[in-house]
Amino acid sequence: MDIWGQRESDIRLEWGPEGVGALGGKCAVLLVVDVLSFSTTTDLVIGNGGRVRPVRWRDHRAEEEAKAAGAILASEGEWTLRPSSVTEIPSGTVLALPSPNGATLCDAAATTGAHVLAGCLRNASAVAARAAELADGRPIGVIPAGERWGVDLHTQAKTFGPLRPCVEDQLGAGKIVAALRRYGRMSAEARLAAVAAEATDIPRALAECSSGRELAAAGHGNDVVLAARLDSSSTVPMLRNGILEDL
Numbered sequence: 001m002d003i004w005g006q007r008e009s010d011i012r013l014e015w016g017p018e019g020v021g022a023l024g025g026k027c028a029v030l031l032v033v034d035v036l037s038f039s040t041t042t043d044l045v046i047g048n049g050g051r052v053r054p055v056r057w058r059d060h061r062a063e064e065e066a067k068a069a070g071a072i073l074a075s076e077g078e079w080t081l082r083p084s085s086v087t088e089i090p091s092g093t094v095l096a097l098p099s100p101n102g103a104t105l106c107d108a109a110a111t112t113g114a115h116v117l118a119g120c121l122r123n124a125s126a127v128a129a130r131a132a133e134l135a136d137g138r139p140i141g142v143i144p145a146g147e148r149w150g151v152d153l154h155t156q157a158k159t160f161g162p163l164r165p166c167v168e169d170q171l172g173a174g175k176i177v178a179a180l181r182r183y184g185r186m187s188a189e190a191r192l193a194a195v196a197a198e199a200t201d202i203p204r205a206l207a208e209c210s211s212g213r214e215l216a217a218a219g220h221g222n223d224v225v226l227a228a229r230l231d232s233s234s235t236v237p238m239l240r241n242g243i244l245e246d247l
Helices: 016-023 038-047 060-068 102-112 124-135 167-179 188-198 202-208 210-217 221-227
Strands: 011-013 029-033 051-056 094-099 115-119 140-144 237-240 243-246
Touching: 011 167, 011 188, 016 102, 016 140, 029 102, 029 124, 029 167, 038 051, 038 094, 038 102, 038 115, 038 221, 038 237, 038 243, 051 060, 051 102, 060 094, 094 102, 102 115, 102 237, 115 124, 115 167, 124 140, 124 167, 140 167, 140 188, 167 188, 167 202, 167 210, 202 210, 202 221, 210 221
Parallel strands: 011 140, 029 115, 029 140, 051 094
Antiparallel strands: 051 243, 115 237, 237 243
16 A cells, blocks of 8 residues: 555645655646745746746756757856745746755656645645646646755855755645645645635734744745745646756
């Protein structure tokens, strides 16, 4: 019996890279959710007419390959992983965007054979609708990325601590699952996320959670405001040939 794959359910949810391992290969669609900040930044880039190439964290070979293919590496330009840095990114830009969670998970999910989408609070309903269309009655897996203890975005250390399930990704995944409710039976994990999201004041929760307070303390409170704008976007970032674009 495949307990961890939640095979009795149409809408499934599990966390982080282990979640990709548990649900990948069993789901027609995998939806990666990294609200603060990869998925939100991706939504904003694509909403401005750009595209995003997810790059595994501290994978220098992948970074060089992305630049050789014509992408601009976020850490080397005026654009970064922060959502507020890309609000006016020019149309046509291909941004190579490394992140320890969302980008790394998108790359891992691409190896499973599933359609890979990047979801956040801003595009929750739009990505849910597209996922249901792509799945065509087959299972959908929602993967809240979570954070990693001990990851320092400001150093070159390629270290990963244990997974920290986080409020923002729980809520983002929950809103997506809630929008998928009519498409099939939800697993207990998915159902709990949906109930929590629907009972929560989203902007307040993002501002008060650890990740939101960390950004605010660093002077980046507007990133949290941008991320909390539920269903403000209709973009659907879908991974094709290593690039997230609105298809």
